[in-house]
Amino acid sequence: MPVVLGDTDRDADRFRFTLADDVAVVDTAQKLDAYLESHPDEDLVVVGPDVTMAVATEVAETYRLRRPHLGVVLMRRRMEVSTMTEALRAGVREVVVADDVEALVGACKRSMAVSEQLRHVESGDSNSRRGKIILVFSSKGGCGKTTVSTNLAAALSSGGDGASVCLVDFDLETGDVAIALQLDPTRTISDALGMQGGLDERALASLVVPYKANMDCLLAPTKPSDAEFVSAALAGEIVQVAAEMYDFVIIDAPPAFTDVVLKCFDMADTYILLTTLDLPALKNLKVTLDTLDNLGFPRTKWQIVLNRGGSRVGLTSDDIERTVGVPISVEIPSSVEVPLRLNEGITVVEANPRHDVARAFAELADKQRKISGAAKPAQVTKRSMFKRS
Numbered sequence: 001m002p003v004v005l006g007d008t009d010r011d012a013d014r015f016r017f018t019l020a021d022d023v024a025v026v027d028t029a030q031k032l033d034a035y036l037e038s039h040p041d042e043d044l045v046v047v048g049p050d051v052t053m054a055v056a057t058e059v060a061e062t063y064r065l066r067r068p069h070l071g072v073v074l075m076r077r078r079m080e081v082s083t084m085t086e087a088l089r090a091g092v093r094e095v096v097v098a099d100d101v102e103a104l105v106g107a108c109k110r111s112m113a114v115s116e117q118l119r120h121v122e123s124g125d126s127n128s129r130r131g132k133i134i135l136v137f138s139s140k141g142g143c144g145k146t147t148v149s150t151n152l153a154a155a156l157s158s159g160g161d162g163a164s165v166c167l168v169d170f171d172l173e174t175g176d177v178a179i180a181l182q183l184d185p186t187r188t189i190s191d192a193l194g195m196q197g198g199l200d201e202r203a204l205a206s207l208v209v210p211y212k213a214n215m216d217c218l219l220a221p222t223k224p225s226d227a228e229f230v231s232a233a234l235a236g237e238i239v240q241v242a243a244e245m246y247d248f249v250i251i252d253a254p255p256a257f258t259d260v261v262l263k264c265f266d267m268a269d270t271y272i273l274l275t276t277l278d279l280p281a282l283k284n285l286k287v288t289l290d291t292l293d294n295l296g297f298p299r300t301k302w303q304i305v306l307n308r309g310g311s312r313v314g315l316t317s318d319d320i321e322r323t324v325g326v327p328i329s330v331e332i333p334s335s336v337e338v339p340l341r342l343n344e345g346i347t348v349v350e351a352n353p354r355h356d357v358a359r360a361f362a363e364l365a366d367k368q369r370k371i372s373g374a375a376k377p378a379q380v381t382k383r384s385m386f387k388r389s
């Protein structure tokens with residue numbers, strides 16, 4: 001239940017209608033302080049549109065250090081860049097326009113998700129975990145890296161075993177995880193740029209965007225020019241911290257051996273190496289495997305996945321195995337269901353779990369669980385807070 005720092009009783013009714021019946025409303029910073037003192041589990045303060053910026057920033061600054069898991073969502077009558085900057089600098093999690101009910105509910109939900117992660121981290125139950133890192137790669141574009149990484153992440157996080165997944169979009173210039181899952185890139189890897197050397201679990205929890213229960217995404221920058229500032233060291237830190245927080249870290253990659261990708265090969269437990277049934281893809285797979293051999297990335301980590309299998313295009317899976325000398329681990333069939341669901345912003349795994357494509361991803365997920373030594377995560381209690389979704 002959020003607490004609202006607002007002005008009038010009329011506001012109170014509105015917030016009760018929008019957020020929750022039992023939302024508490026206080027009209028001064030002192031009363032807010034007293035309320036928070038007596039409610040140590042409170043995780044969210046909504047600052048109403050008529051509260052001055054001076055008070056709003058003071059509230060955010062005060063609690064940022066004192067109660068880091070407490071989120072502050074600020075409402076303003078008008079959205080101005082200077083207001084946004086001032087607010088975010090003070091530690092406000094999100095700023096929304098006063099009349100945009102949907103934006104307010106969304107911001108509150110995201111803030112609660114961050115708080116939940118922070119509490120989870122604070123309780124220390126994630127520290128001993130070391131999740132499994134899975135890199136999805138092909139040196140040829142368009143082979144299905146994003147399709148495989150999003151569906152695999154959805155399959156691993158829906159397995160009923162409570163496993164948590166962080167999908168990291170390291171296709172830094174042209175990443176499409178946000179589009180594939182219709183996520184709002186309010187936070188991206190760009191926000192991690194100033195954190196190199198000091199990225200911790202709390203920071204990462206504030207950067208991920210939740211997609212569904214047990215599945216969060218760290219999205220690629222929306223400004224492609226930010227890509228050059230993401231160093232291999234920062235990427236390594238991100239992956240390391242994510243592996244301490246989640247059971248599985250799935251990395252979607254660009255179709256090239258960039259420094260960031262090489263760092264991921266260094267750190268990953270498994271490489272899902274994609275190919276399709278065409279000669280350029282097969283040639284690229286061969287070159288990839290030779291490169292990995294030359295660089296000493298162990299064959300025990302290789303998993304060849306044939307995407308768009310079953311297409312009658314002259315080449316067969318046998319041809320691929322014979323050419324590269326490595327067995328195919330899983331075949332994902334070619335189906336119109338894939339682009340169809342992509343355009344709906346949902347994975348095939350969730351939309352149509354009985355479909356052959358979804359079954360193939362379930363098989364791929366099973367293989368990862370078997371190899372995985374990841375510990376079962378502590379169960380995170382989900383609260384149902386808001387009337388609208």
Ligand SMILES: Nc1ncnc2c1ncn2[C@@H]1O[C@H](COP(=O)(O)OP(=O)(O)OP(=O)(O)O)[C@@H](O)[C@H]1O
Pocket residue numbers: 140141142143144145146147148171254255307308309332333334335336338339340342357
């Ligand atoms: N199994 C499949 N059946 C049908 N279409 C598929 C399948 N897998 C991928 N596709 C389609 O192929 C296209 C490319 O897929 P995707 O974006 O996943 O590839 P990618 O390797 O991530 O591409 P990029 O290198 O550009 O990042 C998409 O339109 C997707 O819908």
Ligand SMILES: [Mg+2]
Pocket residue numbers: 145146147171175176
């Ligand atoms: Mg992609």
